[in-house]
Amino acid sequence: MSNTFSDNNQIEVVSSFSELINTPFQGTMNAVCWQRNLVGDFKEIISELxxxxxxxxxxxxxxxxxxxxxEGNIAREIILNDMQLLADHGASPSLNLLKCYERDEELGFISTDVYSYHVDRSPIGTDTFLCTYHGAASDIIANDQVEQKVLIPEIREQLKKLHNGPEKEFEDFLKEYFFDLHYQPKxxxxxxxxxxxxxxxxxxxxPEQKxxxxxxxxxxENDDEYRLLLIC
Known part of the structure; x- marks a missing residue:
């Protein structure tokens, strides 16, 4: 697990919200980080919620x-300010107190929950923003280090059995149930x-993504620890 920003051509590090929203994605760079060392007691906020x-x-x-x-008030002001910045940008931020997400273990041979490596898709131009204020944080991975799960032969065969329909409709089936959004690390x-x-x-x-x-x-999630996550 890597945690250093240096030499990571997937990530652009910036020092302001303005740079965060205005830095264009290009080539292999598809993540921009407003790097911050936050003060305040975010754990207190969790304990009060x-x-x-x-x-x-x-x-x-x-x-x-x-x-x-x-200290708790300092943390609260940071969160409220982040939410306001994102709202002013036209986003719809959601602050979540998380114990865990729902698991998808129904099929066994493929998972489509958020614990599986995946990409977000939208019919219109948009970005995903996220900040973990407390608890375990998300992972990203370079695109050349993963393989689309629907292209892995044994998984593809199982999905074709599940589809059990005309070949020409198979790709639409994969999109309809979001199978094509999920990836396996190499x-x-x-x-x-x-x-x-x-x-x-x-x-x-x-459609407009470059x-x-x-x-x-x-x-x-870490045992006995909630996450406090801002996402939109």
Missing amino acids: QLEDNITEVSSEDLLALNLSE PNAEPFNLGVGHLWRIAVDH ALPCVHRAPV
Whole structure:
């Protein structure tokens, strides 16, 4: 697992929100990182929030209602500011308190949950933004270090059996059920962990995209620790 930004041609590191949103993706570079060393007590915010399900969306009003220490208030202001910056940019940020995501183990031979390496797809031009304030952080991986799962012969054969329809409709079937969005790391692949506190913008598969979409996955959560994640 790699954690150094140097010599990683997949990532562009910037020092402001303006640079984060205005740096164009190109070639193999499909992830931009506003690198930050955040202060404040984000764990206190988690301890004051109520987890209603495995995933609870936290609104700005929920945050403002918390009675926090000075350090907790610093953390809250950082989150609120990030949410405002993204909203002003036209995004729809969602702050999630996470115990875990739902697992997809129904088929056995292929997984399509967020713990599987995947890309995001959109019919319109957009980007994915994410920041982990506390807990385990997501991974990304270079496109040349993965193989599309639907191209792996044994998986493709199983999917054809599952499809059980005309060959000309098979590719549409793969897209309809999102099988084509998922990837398998190659031997000796080196994922990159996004770390805590940095705000990331990663490339999405859409019609105007000039770069390859960024392959990423959610982390396996740490025992007895919730994640606090901003995503849009």
